[in-house]
Amino acid sequence: MRGINEIGMTPGASVIEARGLGKRFGRVRALDGLDLRVSAGEVHGFLGPNGSGKSTTLRVLLGLARASFGTVTVFGQDPWKDAAQLHRRLAYVPGDVSLWPNLSGGEAIDLISRLRGGTADRAGYARAKDRLTRTFALDPGKKGRTYSKGNRQKVALIAAFATPADLYILDEPSSGLDPLMEAVFGQEIERVSAAGATVLLSSHILSEVEHLCSRVSIISAGKTVETGTLAQMRHLTRTGISFAAQGLDQDQLSRIPGAHELTVTGGRVSFTTDTDGVNAVLPMLAALKVQGLTVKPPSLEELFLRHYGHEAQGTRGRRAAQASAR
Amino acid sequence: MSALSVLLGQRLRRDRWQLVSWIGGTGLLALFSAAAVAQTYGDYAGRVSILRLAIANPAILMLRGTPRGGGLDAFVFFEIFTFLALLAGFMSTFLAVRHSRAEEESGRAEIVSATPAARMTPTVATLIHGVLASVLLGIVVALAFIAGNLDAYGSFVTGAAVASTGVAFLAVGLLAAQFMRTSRGANGTAASVVGIAYVLRGLGDALGTSGTDGTQMSPAWPSWLSPIGWGQQSAAYTANNAAPMLLSIVLAAVCLLAVFGLQARRDSGASLLAGRAGRITARSVLSGPLALGWRLQLPSIIGWCLGGAFTGLLAGTLSKLVEQAGSADPTVSKVLHDMVQGGGSMHHVLLSVMFSLIGILAATAATQTIIRMRQEEAGGGAELILASPVSRTRWFRDYLLLGLSAIVLVLLSGAVVSGLSALAVGGDPARIGDSFAAAAAQLPAALVYLGVLALLFVVLPGVTITLAWISIGAGVFFGFFGGLVGVPQWARNISPFTHTPVPSSGADFSGALWMLVIAAAAVAVALVAMRRRELRPN
Known part of the structure; x- marks a missing residue:
């Protein structure tokens, strides 16, 4: 296997570098100045609502589509011009896997692996394929047209993981998998990551991203809106705190430092506070002798919903405007 | 609105342009042939001499059917009915599979079956839709012949014969959809049945017995095994006998009983013949885009290739016979000369006629390769390949190589079988060389299809499939039948097949040269443009 050092990549050097990336389809701008930086050895989560441009970005990174403006490099090379050369080092799982109708799953896996040149070590490849078909519980003898969505995805995943790569580009790879197979998928990501590979994982399963990724980028309407480590992301959202309202008056509650959006409903007080400010709140809560305290850690979900909600509201707003104009 | 009317409306709407082109195209063929016969074979004596020759020539009987006298109307019926019936058959089988097995395979049928439409209503809607299409086709054919100044009653008998053949094959298509797991399999099976029906009728007609005056013929029993044969036995314009058409309706009814019986018992998406399991590991040759193609x-x-070999067999075995017939009467040689460009001896012209059929098969095989490439791009297969270390140009170039191999293989199978069969019936050994020369002459036209459609794929991928089929259909019509039905020369010149040379001493090869230049230029431009082209799944 080609290791990180062998290819002259130091950890932290950027494997993917996109600046102001744009992609026009006619008048529509699918990407509109997207920035993305993925460093060597990291598992990078790529988040965004449907239609935000995730798949288009991945297709540009693979050289299947050409950027209309902006710059993009993969391993320092132009993915459009040097596509075939770059593809020796990467593995790809499309979001919507379609297989050849008259090839069996096993044949499709072999074909893709051979194209990638990863089958020189025959015994090693056979072992890897066998191990993956068993752990992903795939029947490799069925024809491509008879597989369900989840099974087609498994075929593409096995083909991606059966031979080593320096970069894995995965487009919502676990969207058709059951929870058990999601766990198997997670283990494979951890395995290739431990071996030094870089992973770009587009997803909207936030728990998966929180579990697997070290850094994330969130895009919306073809632009990057947030990027950073998970810890930095968590800073962007507030911690939710709630407790029983029994015996506490408004005056006491107003003394809690740094409380935002404080409400009293259904006999419980709830508010949010900056994640840095949790420690400052706790002594006051202790002094008030609050009962039934819950502290909800910040989640990507809230951040995601904030950006997503923005877009959805925008859409609703436009629709309403159109409706009233009629 | 009931589920049935919703589904029927959806089918009519989805097929509207497709049916317009099938029905309109078939109607135009009928109109052209009626007009052309009147113009070319206007006098009774001429038609009688042609028919006498046809009866002596099993190849023509096989292609056309059995003649029923020298009347103008009956002559038109003899000349064109089997083609009209063939078109009706293909229209119906493709329609049937499109709305049954293809829907089940894609999973769309499940969405529909989960509504109150349930399992049977979609099939009923497809049946009504297909019957409507066949009836409409029959009416259009009848009107076309009436417009061509043929007898009105006989024209409606012809229309009814076309429609009943269409209905029979509609039921065959629906039945094939019950048996086969995939739409490809169902289309292949149903279209084979249509082809077999045509060949059975051809055999029966070729083996038939001729009447006393030498312008009439009754077919042998194999013709009575074929819906196309039944339509033909209506003997429109002469006997005007509707009874044989009932056989088509009976066949349709039997098939439909089986269709509804099976439909009521089987699971959605399941088929009577199960799909076969595949290999667990790929053969070692499956390691690149060319091998995948x-x-x-x-x-x-x-x-x-089988089609090419069969046509080669006809070319090899019949050449002797036709040569004799042709030297006896100049009218046969005129018919044959109308189908190809240029002169040459009777033998060379006949060989060229048969090999232009093989050339059409070769061009169609090349066209299908380009269509496959587009389907791979639209379907997502190309994305998996191009995400590996395979460049766009290599992937594209491999499909061109595949198309070239397909062309060469089809032409070779025709040439080899033609040469060998000519030897087997005691022909001159020089016939082997002639066969290969005739096959080589077809190469430029097929290459034009490969090159120009490849360029079309690069520039306008979205319309490639539609334009590919249209160009083949138009090329065959103008190039091969254009001369027979009296299309003006400038229109015939549109077709690459028109420019195919007839190899003989003093033949004109300039058309072939130009076609090679066009094909090479198109491929060169396409290869360069492909470097700059994105993958365009939509």
């Missing part, structure tokens, strides 16, 4: 296209290339 072979794997995907092999069944259809084999099919086109």
